[in-house]
Amino acid sequence: MNSAGRLDVAVVGAGRVGPVLGAALRAAGHRITGVSARTRANAERVEALLPDVPWIEPGDAFAADLVLFAVPDDVLGPLVSRLARNVRAGQLVVHTSGLHGTGVLGPAAANGALPLALHPAMTFTGTSLDLQRLLGAAVAVTSSAVLAPVADALVREWGASPVAVADAERALYHAALAHGSNHLVTLVAQALDAARAAVGDNAERVLRPLLQAALENVLAHGDEALTGPVARGDAGTVATHLRVLTDHDPRTAATYVQLAGVATDRAQASGRLTAALAEAVRTQLHRTGEP
Numbered sequence: 001m002n003s004a005g006r007l008d009v010a011v012v013g014a015g016r017v018g019p020v021l022g023a024a025l026r027a028a029g030h031r032i033t034g035v036s037a038r039t040r041a042n043a044e045r046v047e048a049l050l051p052d053v054p055w056i057e058p059g060d061a062f063a064a065d066l067v068l069f070a071v072p073d074d075v076l077g078p079l080v081s082r083l084a085r086n087v088r089a090g091q092l093v094v095h096t097s098g099l100h101g102t103g104v105l106g107p108a109a110a111n112g113a114l115p116l117a118l119h120p121a122m123t124f125t126g127t128s129l130d131l132q133r134l135l136g137a138a139v140a141v142t143s144s145a146v147l148a149p150v151a152d153a154l155v156r157e158w159g160a161s162p163v164a165v166a167d168a169e170r171a172l173y174h175a176a177l178a179h180g181s182n183h184l185v186t187l188v189a190q191a192l193d194a195a196r197a198a199v200g201d202n203a204e205r206v207l208r209p210l211l212q213a214a215l216e217n218v219l220a221h222g223d224e225a226l227t228g229p230v231a232r233g234d235a236g237t238v239a240t241h242l243r244v245l246t247d248h249d250p251r252t253a254a255t256y257v258q259l260a261g262v263a264t265d266r267a268q269a270s271g272r273l274t275a276a277l278a279e280a281v282r283t284q285l286h287r288t289g290e291p
Helices: 018-027 043-049 058-063 073-086 103-110 129-134 148-157 167-225 235-248 250-269 275-286
Strands: 008-012 031-036 066-069 092-095 114-120 138-142 161-164
Touching: 008 018, 008 058, 018 031, 018 043, 018 066, 018 129, 018 148, 031 058, 058 073, 066 073, 073 092, 073 103, 092 103, 103 114, 114 148, 114 167, 138 148, 138 167, 148 161, 167 235, 167 250, 235 250, 235 275, 250 275
Parallel strands: 008 031, 008 066, 066 092, 092 114, 138 161
Antiparallel strands: 114 138
16 A cells, blocks of 8 residues: 555456446545456456556456455356465455355455455446446445454445445345346336337336336335235236236236235235235236136
């Protein structure tokens, strides 16, 4: 570390995350000494984010004060094990995986590295647009108590907010985010397809305010935000939905059945639906696919 408390940082991984976080650290005054990747397929995008930063070999990244691993979850462990011999004692080794805590950095820590797990809870495009999205975003932090102030400082230099996540809870944390965000994309894409078949190019305009309101409401009120035929116990409407969705796309109908079943269970458990109305909805859901 130089006299101003700034770090030399090397980024391992040239996907959507690493170069963006490198650019955020560079904006905070740190020096990005190199980017390492298996290929340079993303060179144009990476160089737009980190101009004049050289491409380096993975082992050379450990000349830096901080090595930032931003690689896929399943790649991280084997890569750290392979490169751990390059670690210098007292060196910060950070990864951005949501799934893993600091345990995956064990081989590096055994050689004297200081391990941190920092996962931004946001979707990345891999462009400068993400720098604005980072502002105020939550970052899951897993670290020792001794290193917690260092993790806090790095996250705040990204413009984000640290949220402590215990090592043992990282997998559940990551599953929650993947279920909420990735499956939301699939759900909305199916809804868009169906809406386009009904209203053409107006589908996005019709859905946007409704989906935005639904998201805000459920984040604020949980199951109380549920509206529509399931919440009302309108089994006949559910049956009509399933008929038209099956004609449109059986896969969308199957998704509707799965989610409506869970919604029915939660609506009944929260007192929104009586047992009789819930059973009427389930009866229609179970008839899907029958001749």
